[in-house]
Amino acid sequence: VITKLSLSQSFIEKLKEIDTKLNQKGNFLTLSESIPCLESAKEWEPKASKPKDRIETIKRSYQTNIKTLVAIRPLLPVISDKELEEIVDSTKDYCYGYYSGPLYLKELNHPLIEKAGLENLKIEKLQPHWMPKDNIFYKIEKEGQMNSLKNILQKNEKPLFEGAAEAIKYLKTI
Numbered sequence: 526v527i528t529k530l531s532l533s534q535s536f537i538e539k540l541k542e543i544d545t546k547l548n549q550k551g552n553f554l555t556l557s558e559s560i561p562c563l564e565s566a567k568e569w570e571p572k573a574s575k576p577k578d579r580i581e582t583i584k585r586s587y588q589t590n591i592k593t594l595v596a597i598r599p600l601l602p603v604i605s606d607k608e609l610e611e612i613v614d615s616t617k618d619y620c621y622g623y624y625s626g627p628l629y630l631k632e633l634n635h636p637l638i639e640k641a642g643l644e645n646l647k648i649e650k651l652q653p654h655w656m657p658k659d660n661i662f663y664k665i666e667k668e669g670q671m672n673s674l675k676n677i678l679q680k681n682e683k684p685l686f687e688g689a690a691e692a693i694k695y696l697k698t699i
Contacts, residue, residue, distance in 0.1 A: 527557040527596065527689060529570065531578035534585055541589045555693055556586045557594040560612055562604050568637055569601060580615050587619040592696050595620045599628035602646050602667035603637060613677050622684040624692050625674060629653060629662040
């Protein structure tokens with residue numbers, strides 16, 4: 526389950542019941558919360574649950590023995606290393622690892638990108654392999670930001686995965 530929702534304790538307990546049934550067949554449920562930013566969440570994710578509520582969902586799910594992950598995806602090129610550290614600091618005790626990836630936009634004239642400026646950004650126009658044919662996007666990355674995230678996670682002894690599928694393969698081994 527990958528979400529931006531804040532889940533109630535009763536809903537988390539229902540997920541745990543599903544996890545228990547899956548465990549009987551050799552499988553398990555994984556809950557992943559997407560938390561790509563904290564300070565600018567109102568601008569980037571105006572309709573999503575507040576990051577602090579998503580963090581609380583991760584915490585309660587982890588404490589209920591559900592395998593949890595955090596998606597810092599998309600890796601927003603306008604957030605600072607300090608904010609990345611804050612995301613990790615607030616979630617590291619309640620998850621098994623993280624996954625991330627670049628920001629993809631259909632148009633470059635996004636007001637939040639324009640506000641930050643396009644300098645120091647690597648921009649590539651491409652057809653993502655995960656989209657149907659003829660869906661061209663701009664892949665936007667901030668130089669060195671992924672390495673900064675890797676260093677933050679390494680310092681906190683947490684793994685970084687390329688995506689949820691790679692993370693779940695890892696979770697099968699622990």
